[in-house]
Amino acid sequence: MSASFPLTRRKAGRFWIILACLLCLGGAVGLVLNALSSTIVFFMAPSQVLAHPPAPAQTIRLGGMVVAGSLHTGRASDDTPEARFDVTDGQAAVTVQYRGILPDLFREGQSVVALGRYDGHGFTASEVLAKHDETYMPKEVADALQKSGRWDPRFGPPPNAADWNSMTVPRPDTPPGPGAAP
Template sequence: MNPARRRRLLWVLGLVAAAGVATALVATALQRNIAYLYTPSEVLRGDAGDAKRFRLGGMVAAGSFQRTQGTLDSQFRVTDGDAELAVRYRGILPDLFREKQAVVATGRMQGDAFVAEEILAKHDETYMPKEVADKMGKAHQKHDVAAPGGKETAR
């Protein structure tokens, strides 16, 4: 093999190796930041597995919200119609956070409670995140309950 071909071959091999390393680094970074959405019944069934960080979606159960006086600590329960899961959060809750409203919490399980790092609340009366709406719609169908407002999916 002449020197020019050898140099070209080394360049191509170097570029392929660099592209492989870059792809591996991007995939690793993305994998660490992915947070799958689960409902309380899926979490309690074990569908979340050993996921270190995931999103919990559902409705804030009526009468479940409690705030520790003088702190930013709050506790509430999230329900999907089949099961409820306790959620603990330290921080300022969104203005639209309230009981009987859709919520998506990002965090991890700690014992039998979900410890949230971030809380997202729906932004108006008709919106619910599509993933939550789909899963809640399945719960409504399972229990033969009419969906609130007659809608089962997000707009």
């Protein structure tokens, strides 16, 4: 076998390489664009959800503070734990339904991010996230607080849970029931 191939052969080889690269790149760009349009999840604060309700099939991340006294827990017929609570950004509140274990650091009056869908009446969460840190506030929630004018980073750290509770505005149609704490 000869050590080198004629020039035409080399050119043909280069053509295959370039074709393979283009195919791969084209495929990857197509995949990424397709995936970005269908699978990314936007973050919304409760006031945004109420002002511009997302499509019922669209998954969103809802973030805010858990309204004090709004948590109701129960158990479904197959022993799966269930929870219902209100999430607020200080301007509006949305009721969240969740089947599953609430995270350890889920507390009323603290920040939470719920992943799920909004059907026009309530939010059904498939996942609820709260960080393992009492003082931590998810960046998204902090941004939502800033947008709603509840917190200006120039004037110190975000408001703590106790202050926040006094600032919450319960949703007019379903006021959180008193004494619902577990």
